[in-house]
Structure formats: structure tokens, C-alpha cells
Amino acid sequence: MTDTATPTPTESLLRPSRLMSRRNAAERRFRLYGITAIAISLLVLAIMLFTILRDGVSAFRQTSVTFPVVLTAEALDPSGSLDAAAMAKVTTIGYGKVIDSSFLAFLQAEGLAVDGLSDKDARAILSKEAAGQLRAQVLAEPALVGQTITMTIWTNARIDGYFKGRVTMESAERDGNVSPEQLQLADLLAENGALSRPFNWQFLTGPDASDQRPEAAGLGISIIGSIFMMIIVALLCVPIGVAASIYLEEFAPKNRWTDLIEVNISNLAAVPSIVYGILGLAVFINFAGFPQSSSLVGALVLTLMTLPTIIIATRSAIRAVPPSIRDAALGIGASKMQTVFHHVLPLAMPGILTGAILGLATALGETAPLLLIGMVAFVDNYPSLSAAGALDPATALPVQVYGWAQRSDPAFIERSSGAIIVLLIFLVIMNAAAILLRRRFERRW
Amino acid sequence: MFFLKLSVSSIAMTAIAATSAVARDQVQVTGSSTVLPYATIVAEAFGENFDFPSPVVEGGGSGAGRKKLCEGVGENTVDIANSSSRISQSDIDLCATNGVTEIMEVRFGYDGIVFASAAAGPEFALTPADIYNALAASVAKDGAIAANAATTWADVNASLPAQDILAFVPGTKHGTREVFDTKVIIQGCKDSGAYDLFLASAEGADDGEKEDAAEASCMELRTDGRSVDIDGDYTETLARLDADPTAVGVFGLSFYQNNTDKLRVATMNGVVPSTESIASGEYPVSRPLFFYVKKAHIGVIPGLKEYIEFFVSDDMAGPDGPLAEYGLVSDPELAATQAMVAAETPMGPLE
Numbered sequence A: 001m002t003d004t005a006t007p008t009p010t011e012s013l014l015r016p017s018r019l020m021s022r023r024n025a026a027e028r029r030f031r032l033y034g035i036t037a038i039a040i041s042l043l044v045l046a047i048m049l050f051t052i053l054r055d056g057v058s059a060f061r062q063t064s065v066t067f068p069v070v071l072t073a074e075a076l077d078p079s080g081s082l083d084a085a086a087m088a089k090v091t092t093i094g095y096g097k098v099i100d101s102s103f104l105a106f107l108q109a110e111g112l113a114v115d116g117l118s119d120k121d122a123r124a125i126l127s128k129e130a131a132g133q134l135r136a137q138v139l140a141e142p143a144l145v146g147q148t149i150t151m152t153i154w155t156n157a158r159i160d161g162y163f164k165g166r167v168t169m170e171s172a173e174r175d176g177n178v179s180p181e182q183l184q185l186a187d188l189l190a191e192n193g194a195l196s197r198p199f200n201w202q203f204l205t206g207p208d209a210s211d212q213r214p215e216a217a218g219l220g221i222s223i224i225g226s227i228f229m230m231i232i233v234a235l236l237c238v239p240i241g242v243a244a245s246i247y248l249e250e251f252a253p254k255n256r257w258t259d260l261i262e263v264n265i266s267n268l269a270a271v272p273s274i275v276y277g278i279l280g281l282a283v284f285i286n287f288a289g290f291p292q293s294s295s296l297v298g299a300l301v302l303t304l305m306t307l308p309t310i311i312i313a314t315r316s317a318i319r320a321v322p323p324s325i326r327d328a329a330l331g332i333g334a335s336k337m338q339t340v341f342h343h344v345l346p347l348a349m350p351g352i353l354t355g356a357i358l359g360l361a362t363a364l365g366e367t368a369p370l371l372l373i374g375m376v377a378f379v380d381n382y383p384s385l386s387a388a389g390a391l392d393p394a395t396a397l398p399v400q401v402y403g404w405a406q407r408s409d410p411a412f413i414e415r416s417s418g419a420i421i422v423l424l425i426f427l428v429i430m431n432a433a434a435i436l437l438r439r440r441f442e443r444r445w
Numbered sequence B: 001m002f003f004l005k006l007s008v009s010s011i012a013m014t015a016i017a018a019t020s021a022v023a024r025d026q027v028q029v030t031g032s033s034t035v036l037p038y039a040t041i042v043a044e045a046f047g048e049n050f051d052f053p054s055p056v057v058e059g060g061g062s063g064a065g066r067k068k069l070c071e072g073v074g075e076n077t078v079d080i081a082n083s084s085s086r087i088s089q090s091d092i093d094l095c096a097t098n099g100v101t102e103i104m105e106v107r108f109g110y111d112g113i114v115f116a117s118a119a120a121g122p123e124f125a126l127t128p129a130d131i132y133n134a135l136a137a138s139v140a141k142d143g144a145i146a147a148n149a150a151t152t153w154a155d156v157n158a159s160l161p162a163q164d165i166l167a168f169v170p171g172t173k174h175g176t177r178e179v180f181d182t183k184v185i186i187q188g189c190k191d192s193g194a195y196d197l198f199l200a201s202a203e204g205a206d207d208g209e210k211e212d213a214a215e216a217s218c219m220e221l222r223t224d225g226r227s228v229d230i231d232g233d234y235t236e237t238l239a240r241l242d243a244d245p246t247a248v249g250v251f252g253l254s255f256y257q258n259n260t261d262k263l264r265v266a267t268m269n270g271v272v273p274s275t276e277s278i279a280s281g282e283y284p285v286s287r288p289l290f291f292y293v294k295k296a297h298i299g300v301i302p303g304l305k306e307y308i309e310f311f312v313s314d315d316m317a318g319p320d321g322p323l324a325e326y327g328l329v330s331d332p333e334l335a336a337t338q339a340m341v342a343a344e345t346p347m348g349p350l351e
Helices: A018-060 A092-110 A119-123 A129-140 A157-163 A169-174 A180-192 A201-205 A220-251 A256-269 A273-287 A295-319 A323-331 A336-364 A368-372 A387-391 A397-405 A411-441 B002-019 B036-049 B062-069 B089-097 B128-135 B175-191 B194-201 B207-218 B234-243 B253-258 B275-279 B304-312 B322-326 B334-343
Strands: A064-070 A148-154 B028-031 B056-060 B080-083 B103-118 B138-141 B144-147 B167-170 B227-230 B248-252 B263-265 B286-294
Touching: A018 A411, A064 A092, A092 A119, A092 A129, A092 B036, A119 A180, A129 A148, A129 B036, A157 A180, A157 A411, A169 A180, A201 A220, A201 A411, A220 A256, A220 A295, A220 A336, A220 A387, A220 A397, A220 A411, A256 A295, A273 A295, A273 A368, A295 A336, A295 A368, A295 A387, A323 A336, A336 A411, A397 A411, B028 B036, B028 B062, B036 B056, B036 B304, B036 B322, B056 B062, B062 B080, B062 B089, B062 B286, B080 B304, B103 B175, B103 B234, B103 B253, B103 B275, B103 B304, B103 B322, B103 B334, B128 B167, B128 B175, B138 B194, B144 B194, B167 B175, B167 B234, B175 B194, B175 B207, B175 B248, B175 B286, B194 B207, B227 B234, B234 B248, B248 B253, B253 B322, B286 B304, B304 B334
Parallel strands: B028 B056, B028 B080, B167 B227, B167 B248
Antiparallel strands: A064 A148, B080 B286, B103 B248, B103 B263, B103 B286, B138 B144
16 A cells, blocks of 8 residues: 655646746736836827817917908098009008008997097007908909908907917006907907907918917918928939839849948938938038028928938838749749839838838928028918929928927917927828828738 | 829929029028017018018028128028127128128117016016126125125125026027126126226236136126026026026017016116117117128019118108017117118128
8 A cells, every 4th residue: 555645736827836926927017017108108198289289279269350441542542543553552551540440430339448448559459460461452352442341350469368368357467568458348349249269261371470460370381381392202202212222122232332321221311300401501502502491492301301211111111022922923934123013012012101101291390401491481472382382482380380489479389389280180191191001001921 | 103203203393493593582581580570570561562572581590690691692692681799700701702792781770688587576676786796607705706605686685585596598609698798797797896806817918818808707607507598599588487486587678578477577777678768778788680781682682672671661660660569679870771771881891
């Protein structure tokens, strides 16, 4: 009889050993680190989006006042000839007076009066931009002279700030640019129904404005400039980048030269973007003589900056196509070029497009190189919308954000944040397109 | 192959642009960021009222602007450089080497520099000597030079608030810093007697060198974190004041006037800064603002002459014009400037 006691097992699946539980704990800790890292980045993103939206959403609505404007003939067409050249002699100062007197007459007719508010201060609540707009409108349509038209005119930025909560009665006491009486008048106008806060299309389409008219500042020119640049960058970057990648990946011999080129492409991708600005100034403006501040020069600089990124993305997309595809094509007699263009390139296309769009998105958000080629500027005239418009002065969306953030009037903070929202929408659209293209055309082997 | 065709056509377009000389039809302005808001106000009104397109106005700094002006003559160089300090001999020499021989100097007004603290804080009645004694690295103490040990404004002058010294001053790359140094720090250095002590111990071959050395010693600010250089613009100074409500910051008068609800301005020698007190010369810390015009471009770039005439006209730069409304101190000798611009008189050698 053998007396063998069954040994109690020191380890089992049900009772983990110390080593085992240590390993499990390490894994749990690692997962926790991962979740914390994601949570921190999400939190920072949420804070950023929250502050931008909080400051910027109000930029899309602008307080305006609607009243009839009497276009008196003696003030706007002193010669009485309705001749455009003669009428152009009346400056915005003359048109400003017409608007002012119409506004004061409107206040009187509606019985809106505030004690202690002078006529000068009462009309000062209107935007200075209105005179220029009215002048352009009348010069375009001289028949308006003598008529009474209903105009919707922006109030100045302080009155607008009052309805957006930026300006209060207390701050107006200390503010040299607005008085509590003016705010009371604005309240009366609001009760009267003359004030409205419509969606401000001008913010998306209008040109930039000077420091005295934050209410009139718009993103039109910078959006046109950014679109011009994106088109030219895409037209230059994608063909050059794809051609370079195909050659390097499929045709180039592996020798010291191609190694050197490869290393340098990776180096170029890491060069700070301002360096491309210095290069652009020296080559495109001082040497080639392209016009300053033009979106063409901006686009060429951004092309140089984006090219390495696109080449790297395209090469990895081409490399991801399995060699069996190439072998099969070559095996049935296709030439090397047919193999590449009929089989490899179509299969690599989703990756190439994704890389190109992400490269363009980086270029869209870039300011530093544009600083040196004169695109960080006050530009008041729309570039022409034909191809030649690429030679006209323009700005870009991120440049406008930067420019407005520096202005002294607090209303520009709101507009700067509003511009960030527009820029983010553009970026989200581009990134979504990249994801969509990848989903749509992705092949798995 | 869609992309290929498009890219070929775009490269062709680029080539055409390169070969045909592109006639520029708008004025190009660059330079001082202090002058930038004034120049944009004029450019905007110019575009509204004239048949010429609005000028393109860039910032970037006075020195950089003058260098760009001096790059040469031709359509791909700028026409006007805004400047918050006077052109230097080295700029004029650079211009001459590059063929820019005739420059018009247009002084269109004055700009004040103010000290301001958060609106909620106490009043400050400063003098240059107070500021010097609060911010300089070494000050006069009992007839000798000693390291600055003041920690509160009350240590400097018993009538000032007992509040920790913290000042945001413009960084050395700003034109404003030059005015701050000469009109406040060196003045305060002289007023407090430190300058004479520095001069007595200064080393140099002659009196001129000794004076330079003494002034250089005056301009050394303390480095213990109580005087902070701000390299950004006034919006950054304002943001720092928001975060540190006990600090004092240096601003341009126009910036202060647009933010009076947040800032409380300090008096200097008992004078409240305003366009009037600066014009009369009572408020001491001010500087002239200039723009420099490349005369060779007048008549070549459409609208250039009209723009500068419009800039100095009474409608713009006059005492009731929009520039004065924004914070410019109108030049009492504006009529002489207008005559100079009308006659296109280039500037003579610096005296």
C-alpha cells in the first residue's frame, strides 16, 4: 500500500501565483496609463474647442439696425447730372452725413431719445463701414439718388459687444469708446424692433477691415487666398510627388545616390517651415520676380514644404502593394510601366490620396512661411477669380487668425476665434474626405 | 492623367507669369506694427474713395520695413516703409548702395507711451525717477551705486501703493523700447542722481565715451524677474496683466484708448496722458511716427502719390480725423508736411 498524499498544487488557473498576479497588475496599470493618456488629450481638446466656440460663435451674428435712408440728390449728386464721374467726387464723408441725418430723423420720428445723449454720440453707434457700402451701392446704381431706401446697417463693435455680453453698463462707464447713454439708446432701438442680429454672411465673404471697424472685418479674401493656394499646391504637389515616389520605389537602382536622396527627403520633411519662407523670398520674389503677397508665391512655398510629406506617404502606399501583384503582371508579359500604371498605382491610390489630403491640410494651417513673402498683410481688394488672380495680393485663413489676434480692439478676439472655427471646419472636411476615400477604396490582402 | 494635364497647364501659367513682367497696380506698404493700424485705416478709406485699389499694408517692425524699402528700385520692392523711429544713417547708406537715392521722410503725427495697470487696482502717479528706481539693475542709494533692493512700489516712493513691483516692458526688438529707454529710464537715471554716479566711475577715452558708458549702465534693467520683457505685442501685455493684476504694463496710447475699460492709466509727473497733453508736450513720453517713401516709384506705381497725399490730408491725419480718433497725436506742423509731400521733396542728410 503506497501512501502517496496528493501534493497540493502550488499554482493553478484558479489560484494565480505571485508572479502571475504581478504580471496581471502590470497589464492593468498599463491599460490605465493608456486610458489616462487618451483622457488627458481629449480633455485638452475639449477645453480648446470649448474656448474657441465660446469666444468665436458670436462672430457669425452681427447686430444691425434697419432704418430708411433718404438719398438726397443735393448731397449725393450736386451737379444733378447723374454722371458717374461727377458723383464719384462725393466721398464717404458726404455719404456718412446722409446716413447720419437719416438716422437722426428716424430716431426723432420713432420718438427714441435718451437724456444727455448728443446727436454726435447717437449717430456714432452706427458702423463707419456703412458710408463706404452706401457709396458703392449708389455709384453702381445712380438711379437710387432721390429715393428713400431701407438699409440694414451694422452697429459699431461696442454696441454689438453689449448684446453679446462683452460690454456692460459698468464697463461702458470707464470705456472711452462707448457711453452708457449709447447703450440705453441701443436698448430703446431693440425694444422698437429696429435692431436685429442676422447671420453675418459678410464675415465669410467680406474683406478685412481696419482697427476702427471690427464689425466689418470678414474672411472673404483669406478664404479665396487659401483656396487658390490649395488648388495650386495640389496641382503641383500630387503629380511631382507621385512621379518622384514611383520612380524611387519602382525604377530607381539601389545605390549610394538613391540612398542619399532618400535620406534627404526625410530630412526635408523635418525642416522648420519658416526656412521654406526664407527660400521662397530669395528664389520666387527676389530672383524670379513674382509679385509679393500673391497666392502663387505662397502656394509655391507651401508646395516645397508639403512635397516631402507627400513623397513619404506615397512611397509607403506603393510599398504596401504586395509584390505578388507585380509578379503576376510581369509574369503575363506586362512591361514594367504597364505593371506600375495598370496595377500598382490604382491599388496604392487610396493611400496616396490620404497622404496628399493630410499634406494639404498641414499646408492649409501654415502661417510661418507666409510671413516672409508678404502674405501677412492688410489686403482690402478681392483677388480676381480667374487664374490670373493667383498673382493678386491675398492673405490666408491662418494668417487672418494671427493678424486679428494682434489688434487692439477687443472685438477682434471674437473674430479671431470665429476665423479659427472656419479654419477648423475646412480641416475637418479635408480630414473626413481622407478617411472617406480610404474606407471607400481600401483593399485588404 | 487628369492631374498631369492640370499640372502641366499650371506650370505653363507659372512660366507665363515669370516671363511677362507683372505690372503692379497697388501700393505696397510695410514696416512698424505701431503704425500698422493707422496705415490700414488710411488704406481702407483710400480704397473706398479713390479709383485705385487699396494699398497692401504689412507689419513686421520698423527696422525690417526700412531694410525692405532699401532693397532696391523696381516693382517687386516695396514703396513705403512705416517707421516708429527715425531712419538711421546705416539704412540711408544701404539704400544708396542699392540705388534708392531719393527717400521722402513723412512725419504724420506722434504716439504716446503710457504705463497702465489693471482697472481694479490702485492709482499710480509715477515719475521717471520712480520707474528707474523700481526697475533698474542698480540705483543710487545714499550717494553710492547699489544693487536694486526695492520689492514694493512703496519702497521706491512712499506715496505709491505698497504693491509688489512687477512691470511688463516692451522687448528690445520693439521700437517702443527705444522711447522707453531714452524718455523714461535715462531721464529717471538722471533725475535720481544715478547717472552722475555712473558718469564719475565710467571708463572711456573722452567725455563722449564716458557718457555713452553711463547711459548704457542706466539702461540695464533688473534681472530678478520684476521687470519682464514682452517680445509679443500689446495684446500679450494685456493678457499678462489679466493674469497678474498687480503688475504694471507699458502700452501705446491708442491701445490704451481702445481698452480703457480694462486698464487704469498711470500719470507721469502728474500729467494724464491724452492726445492733448502729448501734443502740448506736457506728457513727456512720446515719439514721432514716420513713413518713408521711395521717390523713384512716384508716377510708376499708380495711386502712390494720391495715397501719401491722402494720408497727410486734414481729413485723415488732422486733429479731427479718424487717425486722431484712434489715438494719433496730430502733428502741429501738418501743413508743412502736406506742402513737402505735394512738392515731393526728398529728405536731406541726417543732422
